[in-house]
Amino acid sequence: MTRPLTHPSPTGSGRPGTGARATPPGVPAPPPAAPTAPTAPGRGWAVARGTAWAVAAAVPLLFLGVFFAWPVLTLVGRGLVVDGSLDLSGFAEVLGRPRTWRIVGLTLAQATLGTVISVLLGVPGAAVLYRSRFPGRGVLRAFVTVPFVLPTVVVGVAFRALLRDNGPLGFLHLDGTFAAIVAALVFFNYAVVVRTVGGLWERLDPRPEQAARSLGASPARAFLTVTLPALTPALTSAASLVFLFCATAFGTVLVLGGMRFGTVETEIWIQTTQFLDLRAASVLSVVQVVVVVAALAVAGRARARRERALSLVDTPVRAVGRPHPLPAVVTAVVLVLLALPLAALLLGSLRTGDGWGLDHYRALGTTGGRNALTVTVWEALGNSLRAAVDATVLALVVGCLVALLVSRRPRRTAARRAVGVLDGVFMLPLGVSAVTVGFGALLTLGHPFGIATDLRTTGVLVPVVQAVVAVPLVVRTVLPVLRAVDPRLREAAGTLGAGPGRVLATVDGALAVRSAGLAVGFAFAVSLGEFGATSFLARPDRPTLPVVIFRLIGQPGADNYGMALAAGVVLALLTAGVMAVAERLRGPVGGEL
Amino acid sequence: MARTRAARRTIRHTAALGVAALALTACSATGGSPSGGSAGGDGTAGGSVTLVTHDSFHVSDGLLEQFEADTGLTVTQVAPGDGGALVNQLILTKDAPLGDVVYGIDNTFASRAIDEGVLEPYTSQVPAAADAEPYAPDDSGSLTAVDLGDVCLNVDHAWFADRGVPEPATLEDLTDPAYRDLTVVTNAATSSPGLAFLLATVGAFGEDGWQQYWRDLTANGLKVAEGWSDAYYTDFSGGGGGGSRPIALSYASSPPETIPESGGEPTTGALLGTCFRQVEYAGVLAGAQNPEGARRLVDWLLSDAVQGDIPGSMYMYPVSSAVDLPEDWAQWAPLADEPYTVPLDEIAANRETWVREWTDLVTG
Numbered sequence: 001m002t003r004p005l006t007h008p009s010p011t012g013s014g015r016p017g018t019g020a021r022a023t024p025p026g027v028p029a030p031p032p033a034a035p036t037a038p039t040a041p042g043r044g045w046a047v048a049r050g051t052a053w054a055v056a057a058a059v060p061l062l063f064l065g066v067f068f069a070w071p072v073l074t075l076v077g078r079g080l081v082v083d084g085s086l087d088l089s090g091f092a093e094v095l096g097r098p099r100t101w102r103i104v105g106l107t108l109a110q111a112t113l114g115t116v117i118s119v120l121l122g123v124p125g126a127a128v129l130y131r132s133r134f135p136g137r138g139v140l141r142a143f144v145t146v147p148f149v150l151p152t153v154v155v156g157v158a159f160r161a162l163l164r165d166n167g168p169l170g171f172l173h174l175d176g177t178f179a180a181i182v183a184a185l186v187f188f189n190y191a192v193v194v195r196t197v198g199g200l201w202e203r204l205d206p207r208p209e210q211a212a213r214s215l216g217a218s219p220a221r222a223f224l225t226v227t228l229p230a231l232t233p234a235l236t237s238a239a240s241l242v243f244l245f246c247a248t249a250f251g252t253v254l255v256l257g258g259m260r261f262g263t264v265e266t267e268i269w270i271q272t273t274q275f276l277d278l279r280a281a282s283v284l285s286v287v288q289v290v291v292v293v294a295a296l297a298v299a300g301r302a303r304a305r306r307e308r309a310l311s312l313v314d315t316p317v318r319a320v321g322r323p324h325p326l327p328a329v330v331t332a333v334v335l336v337l338l339a340l341p342l343a344a345l346l347l348g349s350l351r352t353g354d355g356w357g358l359d360h361y362r363a364l365g366t367t368g369g370r371n372a373l374t375v376t377v378w379e380a381l382g383n384s385l386r387a388a389v390d391a392t393v394l395a396l397v398v399g400c401l402v403a404l405l406v407s408r409r410p411r412r413t414a415a416r417r418a419v420g421v422l423d424g425v426f427m428l429p430l431g432v433s434a435v436t437v438g439f440g441a442l443l444t445l446g447h448p449f450g451i452a453t454d455l456r457t458t459g460v461l462v463p464v465v466q467a468v469v470a471v472p473l474v475v476r477t478v479l480p481v482l483r484a485v486d487p488r489l490r491e492a493a494g495t496l497g498a499g500p501g502r503v504l505a506t507v508d509g510a511l512a513v514r515s516a517g518l519a520v521g522f523a524f525a526v527s528l529g530e531f532g533a534t535s536f537l538a539r540p541d542r543p544t545l546p547v548v549i550f551r552l553i554g555q556p557g558a559d560n561y562g563m564a565l566a567a568g569v570v571l572a573l574l575t576a577g578v579m580a581v582a583e584r585l586r587g588p589v590g591g592e593l
Numbered sequence: 594m595a596r597t598r599a600a601r602r603t604i605r606h607t608a609a610l611g612v613a614a615l616a617l618t619a620c621s622a623t624g625g626s627p628s629g630g631s632a633g634g635d636g637t638a639g640g641s642v643t644l645v646t647h648d649s650f651h652v653s654d655g656l657l658e659q660f661e662a663d664t665g666l667t668v669t670q671v672a673p674g675d676g677g678a679l680v681n682q683l684i685l686t687k688d689a690p691l692g693d694v695v696y697g698i699d700n701t702f703a704s705r706a707i708d709e710g711v712l713e714p715y716t717s718q719v720p721a722a723a724d725a726e727p728y729a730p731d732d733s734g735s736l737t738a739v740d741l742g743d744v745c746l747n748v749d750h751a752w753f754a755d756r757g758v759p760e761p762a763t764l765e766d767l768t769d770p771a772y773r774d775l776t777v778v779t780n781a782a783t784s785s786p787g788l789a790f791l792l793a794t795v796g797a798f799g800e801d802g803w804q805q806y807w808r809d810l811t812a813n814g815l816k817v818a819e820g821w822s823d824a825y826y827t828d829f830s831g832g833g834g835g836g837s838r839p840i841a842l843s844y845a846s847s848p849p850e851t852i853p854e855s856g857g858e859p860t861t862g863a864l865l866g867t868c869f870r871q872v873e874y875a876g877v878l879a880g881a882q883n884p885e886g887a888r889r890l891v892d893w894l895l896s897d898a899v900q901g902d903i904p905g906s907m908y909m910y911p912v913s914s915a916v917d918l919p920e921d922w923a924q925w926a927p928l929a930d931e932p933y934t935v936p937l938d939e940i941a942a943n944r945e946t947w948v949r950e951w952t953d954l955v956t957g
Contacts, residue, residue: 078685156819160827166837176816254783255819260956270782273678275945276685353854374651442673442682446689456691457643457671536682540650540672551648553822556850556908558833561826 049500057405060398060426060471066448067461068429068468071440072285078443079282090279091286100267104287107247107263110178114185114246115239121186121334122193122238123231124327130198132323140335141198142580145191147338149529149575151546152251154568157553158341159184159256161348169340181261184252187338189242196238196476197231204230219324232302237476240299244292244430250532264288268433285436292431296424342572349565353558360562364570369557373548374541377567381574384528384545390463391470391527392520398467399474399519402426404508406475407482426475429468434532437465441537459539466530470523477519482508521582525575545571641667642886643692645878647679648672650697651906652899660893666886676785677702684709687879694887696739696875696894701788703730703874704941712736712876715888721895721913728872728912730937736874739894740909743845743868743929744789746776747861749831752839761840763866764797767810774814777828778842781951784820785871790842791951792940793869796933800943807954817955831861845928846908849921859925868929873909 080086094100129141147155162168163175174180204227212222250265262270264284271281323331352359364377373380406423410416429437445455455461493503531546538547545567552564644650650672657668671691673682680702683695687710698706706712707730714734716722728738746767753760761767767776779787794803816838818824826834829841831851845868848859875894877887893899900911904919910928917923 156823157827160823161834164827164836166835255823273674273681274782274948276681277945372651439682439685442686442691446686446691454643454691457669535648536673538672540646540648540670553826554649554820556825556844556847558850561822561834 052500053405053408056401057422060402060405061422063394063398064426064429064468064471067441067445067464068432068437071444072432072436073440074444075278075436075440076282076285079278079280079285090283094280094283095287100284100287103262103264103267104291106261107265108291110181110185110249110253110261110263111243111246113182114189115243117182117186118189118193118242119235119239121330122190123197123235124330125190125194125334126198126201127327128323128331129194130202132328134322138580138583141195141583142576144194144335144338145525145579146342146572146576147187148189148191149525150188150568150572151529151531151549152249152255154345154549154565154571155184155187155341156251156255157565157568158345158348159187161344162340168344176257176260178257178261181249181253181257184256185246185249187341188249188252189245190334190338192242192245193235193238196241197234200234201227201231236299236302240295241430241476243295243299244427247291247295248288248431248433250434264291265433269435272435272439281436285433288433289428289431292428293424296427296431300420300424345565345568345572349562349569351562360559360566361570363559363563364566368552368555368563369559372552372555372557372560373543375543375548377545377548377563377570380543380545380548380567381570383542387463387466387534387544388524388527391466392523394463394467395470395474395523395527396516396519399426399471399523400478400516402471403475403478403482404504407479407508423475423479427472430472435536437468438533438536441465441533456537457539459537459542461537462534462544463527465533465537466527467523469530469533470526473522473526474519477522478516517584518582521579524582525578528571528575528578640883640886641669642694642883642890643669643671644890645671645673645679645683645692645695647676647697648674649907653902653906656898656902659898660890664886664889666883666889668890677788680706680711683711683878687711690878690880690882692878693881693883694875694877694890696873698736698874698876699785700728700730700870700872700874700937701785701792701940701944703736703872704937705944706876707731707733707735708941710879713879713881713884715877715891717888717892717895719892719895721897721900721911721915724914725895725912730874736876737891737895738872738912739875740900740903740907740911741870741872741928742909743863743865743870743932744786744793744842745845745863745865745868745929746778746790747829747831747841747843747847747863749829749839749861751860752830760862760864762864764794764806767815767840768806768813770813772813772840774816775838776810776814776840777816777818777824777836777838779818779821779824780956782948786821786842786844787817788944788948789869789871791947792935793867793933795947796869796935800939803947804950804954807951811955815955844908846904846910846922846926849919849925852921852925863926865927865929868932870929870932870934871909 080088080090125144129137129144159180160167160175163172163180164170165175167175174183208230209222209226212226213219217225247263248265249263250269253261253263254266254269264287268281268284268288271277271284322328349360350356350358367373367376375383402422406419406426408419410419441461442456445461447454489507490503493507494500498506529546531550534544535547535550538544543551549564549567549571552560552567650670660666661668669692673679673691676697676699679695680698682691683698683706695712712735715737716734717725717737722737725738728741730736746761748760750760758771761769761772766772778790781787781791791803794806797803798806816824816828818828821843824841825832825843825847826836828836828838829843830836830839832841833851843863845863845865848861848863851859851861853860875891877884877891881887895913897913897916900913901916903909903911904922910918910922918926
């Protein structure tokens with residue numbers, strides 16, 4: 001019972017959800033059923049509509065401007081403005097250091113390798129977890145997402161426990177190597193590819209592939225020539241996200257590679273927090289943004305070329321029984337590899353001074369050995385949950401508005417460009433270093449706009465910075481759904497007398513709400529795990545779970561260490577639970593993530 | 594005009610949604626109990642005072658509450674990072690200070706904080722201030738020593754006893770082939786014990802000699818881990834995490850943590866001939882909203898109650914001679930008699946150069 005949600009437009013050139021709006025500029029005669037139908041009451045209505053969109057754009061822009069752009073630009077400005085005038089000599093100096101180029105090269109190499117391997121392993125994973133049916137599939141889908149949101153400090157501990165000389169995988173001699181970093185990056189980002197590609201694949205109209213098969217193509221050929229091209233939008237979307245995450249990885253690289261394998265991100269952190277060399281940090285921040293924008297631009301082009309002529313179905317394609325052996329084997333191996341560090345974490349949390357037990361879990365209700373903490377781990381969990389609720393609400397409001405705006409394809413070229421830029425701008429928080437955001441926030445958000453309370457010391461900024469990180473994920477989850485809305489649905493609603501607000505609510509809203517479950521899950525999970533910027537802004541008397549884990553691991557005493565691992569397991573289970581629920585809430589239309 | 598009304602409604606809805614979200618955030622972010630953070634006092638007792646610390650600051654339950662009860666002050670805590678990050682943030686925000694008083698600037702960053710004008714001089718008159726005086730970074734009174742500790746190499750007694758290898762004692766011993774592949778230290782650029790150990794080698798071998806020492810150390814199979822916990826729990830054989838290296842960079846106060854649950858002696862010991870002394874300071878921030886409250890907090894940090902609590906809460910040694918060390922510390926965690934030292938102005942002048950040279954030398 002599959003019903004095509006959208007068909008390729010009659011001309012074959014329209015992209016789904018955009019219809020004739022994808023007509024190249026210069027082609028006259030807009031489609032007759034455009035919103036400005038002859039019944040439109042005229043100029044007053046156009047102004048009102050313009051105002052509504054302007055407000056819809058202003059809210060997210062204001063949010064991002066105040067809580068992201070202002071802090072970041074202020075800090076970068078400190079580095080590049082000397083005695084009131086712009087001094088760009090820092091570029092020549094920093095870019096003249098061989099170390100800088102080595103680090104830029106390492107960053108690109110690690111991000112490229114991490115992305116390629118994640119995609120190569122993730123596509124079979126998507127096939128198995130989203131195109132096949134077998135018992136336990138839902139559990140495995142939630143399981144693969146756990147690494148994505150684990151705090152890097154916990155993953156670093158788990159990886160090093162496996163890889164060190166006398167660890168279970170010590171014979172591979174990977175400790176402190178480039179390979180270990182890439183492996184950890186794949187560990188973190190595998191889920192991004194599986195979910196992004198799987199979500200689309202699940203809803204891909206199977207008939208073109210069936211047609212190819214019935215015309216005599218081998219399964220491999222049908223996959224390569226029909227299915228793979230259709231998956232390209234999801235693949236490029238996943239690849240660009242993974243590239244961003246890899247290129248800006250911080251904790252993983254620092255713990256597993258030290259300075260030998262520093263990246264632009266770790267270098268910014270060292271230059272800022274240890275040397276206070278804001279000139280170098282600013283130059284490196286600009287370099288990082290250039291790399292990120294270039295990656296986004298490449299991905300955006302590849303995606304745009306491919307997104308047209310895609311046909312989706314509105315319920316998941318009934319998955320063919322058991323998975324094909326090749327992807328099944330690949331995925332089984334990957335799942336075992338993903339499970340290894342998690343198992344190391346679990347075993348560590350169960351190991352007590354004199355054998356095995358739940359002592360460290362019982363200790364979560366205490367403040368640790370010698371009162372290592374100011375609150376119990378459970379209280380910290382409560383703080384995390386509260387902050388995550390706030391961050392999720394903020395990220396959803398802002399992210400949905402952005403997705404709504406970006407899903408439009410205005411007829412005017414300038415407006416269309418603006419929409420494209422907006423799409424990219426809201427991805428930037430994923431590509432700017434947390435230390436830049438955190439330090440910048442300390443500089444700018446003390447008493448912004450004359451607020452009497454010092455925002456930096458109250459803890460209210462914690463959910464805000466978490467939301468800044470979560471917004472891009474919400475956008476990427478909701479956007480494809482909105483884009484896939486058949487414009488004829490809106491037009492039909494319009495000609496039947498529904499006002500634009502009503503159209504928005506009953507057509508776009510109703511469809512988007514079904515993807516919102518997953519967006520909520522992701523935003524929530526990302527907020528739970530965010531550490532970088534949070535660590536600058538969390539109040540010591542109200543720490544979040546990742547902050548107490550970090551603190552416990554930094555305190556003497558084997559009990560505190562065991563407690564940190566137990567707290568890490570709790571965070572992992574909570575994340576898996578949140579993602580499993582989000583998966584259930586997810587409507588029939590999947591997002592990219 | 595149905596559409597116009599609908600459009601207006603959309604605007605209203607959007608605005609209402611935004612306001613609702615902000616309101617919701619505001620109420621749950623504060624957990625329903627907005628405390629502290631309001632404008633500071635005006636120089637008299639009462640009001641609020643904001644304490645900026647590194648992220649290891651902690652005192653036992655009740656101490657801070659007692660201070661608040663005694664003074665009528667409300668204390669707000671901010672902990673925006675570890676040692677170096679803390680000082681750098683104070684420098685960046687000195688036009689709009691993060692708080693009134695700072696605790697946790699150590700002797701490797703003290704001169705920078707003073708030179709940048711982050712602090713306002715204050716000389717405490719409480720009894721322990723006399724004990725703190727010898728540790729003062731200069732005679733400006735900008736910073737008051739609160740506690741100290743020694744960063745030293747620790748050894749796993751059992752590892753050496755089992756193999757019949759004598760334990761090393763000096764820095765030079767570590768470059769002996771007998772101790773090849775046995776030592777793990779931490780990154781001097783990213784961890785404060787790592788920086789302290791780099792300074793110990795500068796103190797031991799001089800400004801011209803430390804680099805050759807590190808070359809020898811690296812050639813003898815040195816491992817550089819990222820942070821203290823990474824080295825101690827993952828690489829150190831005596832840290833309880835099952836690592837493979839029996840010599841690790843840690844603190845003079847670490848051994849008592851390795852006393853078996855059944856009692857007896859610690860399974861590890863500190864090499865007191867390899868130590869660098871860290872001193873942690875408190876000071877009143879320039880531009881404090883509540884300088885009087887800030888001074889009272891400095892006095893409180895030197896009070897017997899807090900000084901006596903410091904070993905248990907922060908693993909450091911109190912500066913005050915009036916309080917007793919915990920029993921296991923008195924027995925198993927002595928401070929070094931002659932730790933390596935480097936003059937503070939030399940550290941301030943050369944720290945970055947040394948760290949950059951160290952980075953090139955050791956991590957390539």
